Amino acid sequence: MLESLTLGEALAGIERGDFSADEVTAALDARIDSLDPHLNAYVHRAPAGAGAAAGIAPAGGPLCGLPFTLKDNMNLRGTPTGCASRILASYESPYDCTAAARLLAAGGRYLGKTNMDEFGMGSSNEYSAHGPVRNPWDLARAPGGSSGGAAAAVAADLALFALGSDTGGSIRQPAALCGVVGAKPTYGRVSRYGLVAFASSLDQIGPLAKDVADAARVLELIMGPDPRDATSLDAPVPRLLAAARKSARGLRVGLPEGLAVLGLDDAVAAAWEAAAAALAAQGAERVAVSLPRLRHATAAYYLLATAEASSNLARYDGVRYGLRAAGAADLDALYRRSRAEGFGPEVRRRIMLGTFALSRGYYEEYYLRAQKLRTLLARDFDQAWERCDCLLLPTTPGPAFRLGERLDDPLAMYLGDVFTLPVNLAGLPAVSVPTAVHAGLPLGMQVVGRPLDEVTVFRAAAALERAFPFRETRRRAVAAALDAGDAP
Template identity: 55%
Template structure:
């Protein structure tokens, strides 16, 4: 059963070929067998999953099933789950049992999805390799010595290794798309505001966005349909209807205008990755699309601006972890200042500490105009570049990541080199646009992702463009040999 996509599993459940309980048991067995090799899960909720699966089976018998009813999924450990540890990959929240469900969790539960457990991630979603997790790195199912990408690396590895047919992720600078690319799965970062951030532990609030990770675009459409929608509890939630993404997948691509930003095919891009991406673009021409070279002239400023805006927002958001109301508290604090500083110093790892320090510095007296204001102005320039491009093209395509998955430890000691692995994804977050990564081939035996960027709220178009490719290519169905 594990080799099936969510759409196929949903059909199997509907046809009575198997029950959700059988399906859930099958995935739990795979988690038990393979997770020790991958470290993709931080917490497995086996008993609760089986109980929910039985409830889903009863719901189906009553004739009230939806497409996701009875489908096992995993949640990134950044989403609060009522009564279940929500660690955010940090020692700070190692013993934090969330007192409520995030909206995304609540909505997927309401659709009948069955949570298998919580997936590993870079600490507080800060990282591109999953190596900053307090619980140790996740391994890439295609090569256990390679990183799965990050920060949603546990979700990506779990889906790629068929430990779950789908999972949630979050993306602040590439954290859904880059691990999706490095693990050979499909992942979508929706438009900012499309998916509620309520109960999703905040990193950089003007950039963070939750989204689906699965094998195919069709599966992402099913998941996004359940996750998206207006939430009065999130003040930045978009109040607009959710299209039936699954029903919009099959539109033909004749006349589709695909923009190819010249800045995404230049220096820094691995030659074999470039070739694989070019082949995918050639396939799109065969499907009736027209390709147009475009320019996003301010692309190179995206990483510098991001490393002001994201740390500034992170230093503010993570100020709440003070050792008083929840989270890690140091032993025997001698006074309140000692309680704050030692609880935080012990609770946060090195990368989180770096970003808090950068953000604190950028926001400190006298530096605001030179850093935060400047970065927000550049953010406008980057957003304007995209809007000019979308006057001429329907979607933008390019590589998701400049390389395939790198070795564990290769970039762990060099933050700047690590930051550059998000060079093609970060601008999308700054502009607040939707972006999708789909697998389009291999380089040196490791998956390569194609990134598709759409205009605001064009998730339906991105899923449609990815789906049509997946009707003629089978990269998204390839399984890593050790986990087939």
């Protein structure tokens, strides 16, 4: 069962000589062949054996030739980078994103690109030109988004680990809804060079993995300053794997007050309490903290993220690459028709909202006020750090929802990001760990840390994982769902 190994197990097995990286890749390829038609997690795959044939993955380096996946918004030379959008349907990257280049340099091997909400805009992976991804726990439900393909692939053992991107929760939310680990580092830790921008001041790349240690391994490989990204931070890469082995004893864990107001399922509230109790049982201290501006974060986020997106997506104009509408007689028609045909409904909605928020007469009232709220929210977190070392809060207000359930209600979709997006607004590191199952669906808890303090975040996340071993639960649930899905 090579496809079900964790990265840690695979590395150990290769070192022992039990099997080769190519065998692991072949096992994954076979499983993708048989199961991805049900999940729709992949939008591009490396030709079988391509890595070895092309000689790009010498079996050395920390990854020993083991395979990784990229989200469809990450550039890799010679692969399509479509952002699950019609407007980039034919686009092929002429260059590599830094994070992917680092995985290749570490001996990693490109396996494929995963499905996503178009340009990262969505929380269900339903807004994809390639069609929705299905949640491997229940094929009628959404895997979350926007890194839905990555989460589903890792959860269903269709990938060893995956890179996702997180603008308002796009790694952590699907990780939680699919029962895997998802990590978003401090803003600036991982280079954004080559990651197709959704909202530049919020986007971060991070891993989705089968356990906390795997996420730590991968994050260590991709973090670090990059001269091609002016927002990347010049800070030494912390030893996260070592941190994940440390006890949570003595950690002051902050529990934000008043989350119930923000819409919290009873089951999620119970899981949250159980997680807090589990950390306390391992010697951590529970501290009540107040984040008064948390409840305004969603409003601020959807103005700022869309404002930046409206500008970031202006380059898709049908002039230099990507889709161009046929038969436009003048420039304005070319622009408007290409963009109308090329962008899906959610992307159009967000471009409209963001353009509005920046436009003359509305800038002060919308964009600028949101910027100021962001400052206050960051100060709220700063004050919390005076009382605690990390925060614990649910990743999502509820479990995975049914496909189609929120498609006609964009606002309801946005409100589901209420616990993840404040972390992006403040630029903080966070890891989501699956800790509970409710009605057959996984729930995730999120550890949030001080800027640059991934070490504490991984320490607490590993403690949660020890308290709530999840692997067997996930394996059985996914097997059951996929068996059911196999049945006609």
